[in-house]
Amino acid sequence: MNTARGRTPSPPDLLTDELAIVRWAEAQSLNLDGERPCLTEALELRERLTGLAEALDAGLQPPAGSITAINYHLAREGGCHQLTRTSGEWRLRFAPARRPNVLQAIAQSAAATLADPLLFVRRCAGLDCSLFFTDNSPNQSRRWCCASVCGREVRVERRRGLLR
Ligand SMILES: [Zn+2]
Numbered sequence: 001m002n003t004a005r006g007r008t009p010s011p012p013d014l015l016t017d018e019l020a021i022v023r024w025a026e027a028q029s030l031n032l033d034g035e036r037p038c039l040t041e042a043l044e045l046r047e048r049l050t051g052l053a054e055a056l057d058a059g060l061q062p063p064a065g066s067i068t069a070i071n072y073h074l075a076r077e078g079g080c081h082q083l084t085r086t087s088g089e090w091r092l093r094f095a096p097a098r099r100p101n102v103l104q105a106i107a108q109s110a111a112a113t114l115a116d117p118l119l120f121v122r123r124c125a126g127l128d129c130s131l132f133f134t135d136n137s138p139n140q141s142r143r144w145c146c147a148s149v150c151g152r153e154v155r156v157e158r159r160r161g162l163l164r
Pocket residue numbers: 007124125126129130131144145146150
């Protein structure tokens with residue numbers, strides 16, 4: 001989501017073509033195995049996840065279209081459920097048939113974030129910053145994407161008496 005957002009009022013869109021997605025995936029340590037993700041599909045998923053993040057930041061229910069988009073990508077992942085025995089305990093787990101493609105990996109990450117009751121999605125409170133971040137702090141008190149960048153700016157402005 002943050003590829004079309006930033007710390008300036010009009011940040012550039014970093015996903016301009018399929019190679020940009022490949023570079024992004026490499027920066028996230030996602031192994032693509034030569035996969036060339038589809039730009040249109042990636043931008044559609046990004047738009048759905050942005051809608052989801054905006055709703056969560058506002059304390060609203062996730063939009064149905066965002067959940068549908070996540071489930072669409074999750075459903076394309078082949079695999080089966082398996083019983084395994086771990087440390088003497090039987091566990092039911094999902095065993096994927098192959099490594100998820102980049103959009104499936106993103107959908108899995110979004111689904112895991114949404115399903116975690118202790119993980120909150122927020123928009124940065126920094127001046128001109130539109131970045132989203134996840135907050136797993138004990139009292140959900142995190143306000144900035146990066147305390148040493150956006151948080152520092154706000155503290156400096158406050159000292160100058162520009163903000164209340
Ligand atoms: Zn920020």
